[in-house]
Amino acid sequence: MPAFLSRPARRANFVWDAEADEALQALKSYLAHLSKIASALPGETFLLYLVISEQAVSTVLVVERAKEQIPV
Numbered sequence: 001m002p003a004f005l006s007r008p009a010r011r012a013n014f015v016w017d018a019e020a021d022e023a024l025q026a027l028k029s030y031l032a033h034l035s036k037i038a039s040a041l042p043g044e045t046f047l048l049y050l051v052i053s054e055q056a057v058s059t060v061l062v063v064e065r066a067k068e069q070i071p072v
Helices: 017-033
Strands: 046-052 057-065 068-071
Touching: none
Parallel strands: none
Antiparallel strands: 046 057, 057 068
């Protein structure tokens, strides 16, 4: 698991410091280098999975090819 995903301790008096900036840069780099698993084809139908909890909303967009679901 990338270091930026670890949950830092909550600080009541949060100050943006070098550690926070480093975590943000790591997150940006991670997101910029994610590989695209599948490209959309014209007329192709997508499936959207949505999960909602009290703390978060998560989604994934997939396409079904050869009876396999592949993230887009």
